[in-house]
Amino acid sequence: MSTRVLAKRRLVTLALLRRESIGGLYHVLTFEDPDGSAAQPGQFTMVRGAEWGDAPLLPRPMSYLTAGHAPSILIKVIGEGTLRMGRAEPGEPFTLLGPLGEPWRAPTPGRRVVLVAGGVGVAPLVFLARAIVEAGGPKPIAIYGGRSARDLPLDDDLAELTELHTTTEDGSRGARGRVTDILGDLLGPDREVFTCGPDRMMAKVAELCALRDVPCEVSLETPMACGYGVCLGCPVPTHDGAYLYACTQGPCVDARRVDWSRGDHAPKKGAHLPRSQT
Template identity: 35%
Template sequence: MQFKSMVLSNVEVSPGYFRMRMTAPQELLESSPGQFLMLKVVDAIDPLLRRPFGLFDVGTFAPEYAGCGTQCYTEILYKVVGKGTKMLSALHHGDLVDLLTPLGKGFAAGPAGEEKVLVGGGIGLAPLYYLAKDLVMKGEKVRLFAGGRNRDDILCITEFERLGVETYVSTDDGTLGERGLVTQVLEQHLGSGMRIFACGPTPMLKAVALMAQSHGVPCQVSMEAGMACGVGACLGCVLKGANHTDETPDYRCVCKDGPVFDSFELQWS
């Protein structure tokens, strides 16, 4: 669905990273963790195309927002990297954006009773919070492995901990948590009876997918890709499927077939 949304807050949560809350229709409460939205600033001509963002959270307002004309909200996390996200960082309460959401395929929680292991790198933590919230509400045991280059890339850990999620943090330079890659920390804790959900840079996802395969652990990955349309029309976010060869092409659209895939669906070579 497409709708106009009002910005409620837009806060810098770490240097260069922002958390934006916007109004949303009640139907968005039916969205799934791992789905995404396409956003455009109302009346803005440049940039022309919408920008994709994973759903960080969806919920209902506290009483103080009762005058907004809706009782629902959605949130995104984003990093300022170019003209579009710099424009977003300048928005304030009351500004309008145009949203197209919910889009794509989200995470499948899997059987009850498994330990749910979330692995995120940098802005990849965004869809994992919505997932963690959903899993905790279902009574699942959840652990989070969060990684980044330095402490500035570790986002919203307090929010995960408030849910009761056991967290492990690592940074490349050792400024927060353990020194090293998040996959190194993850490997120390892998075992049977787990299911992995990962989102972050492609090299991290590849390492997690191959590690999960070697341990026989089910794994879902949320892929990041540049998108122009968000609905599979432009074919600008195509990845190679696991069965792809030059003779028998196997392509998957991140926006339509994903962004969440079982790790065995994709070609990691």
């Protein structure tokens, strides 16, 4: 595993090397970075097309899928920014600000890692699984879920790196149901969980882990505007009644710090910056 010495963020303009489409909605974008990205698993980058003009104005936060001289991201098309990314052609210039945020903490020796991924939340977990395997650690267990088989991009990567269990709500791949339906059977005193996906999924994973006293680390995908602590637009409620800022104190945090009962971890209307990014 990599150490906790974090690389300084850089703002770079990189050419898109290739775009691999997985179904219509998911794309892996790989960039050409002559200097190499020193991002660690769990860190993210703020990405924007260098030729987008003034809309969308703000860069979009994306977890690193890989680092080095060919850093990559996995995107799911949900709005204007990701639509443009999903149509990008090789050679197109993008600005990337990164690496940003707290990476996953190092797995605890003696505990087997259980990765719990929902949909596009798989990217930082594939990066983590690869780091664990390359460091000679025990093969992680992974549970990967989505609505249907087409919502499981990168399932082949996870299958290679982990002992993989899949779930789909429509039963088109793996067990019918949700990741949390099978997580309980895979928890134990010698396990620890790393999870990324929709808030509701992570809240349930955190609850199951707390009940069994299993350590759980989550990666928060709170909407962000700046990505490095300036706009105060990414507060997440914590148990002490305060907030943590997902971009600088996360995105990877101990699940017990988050007050999941306060539900919506995105900025509320009127608080700091508006949730919708322009």
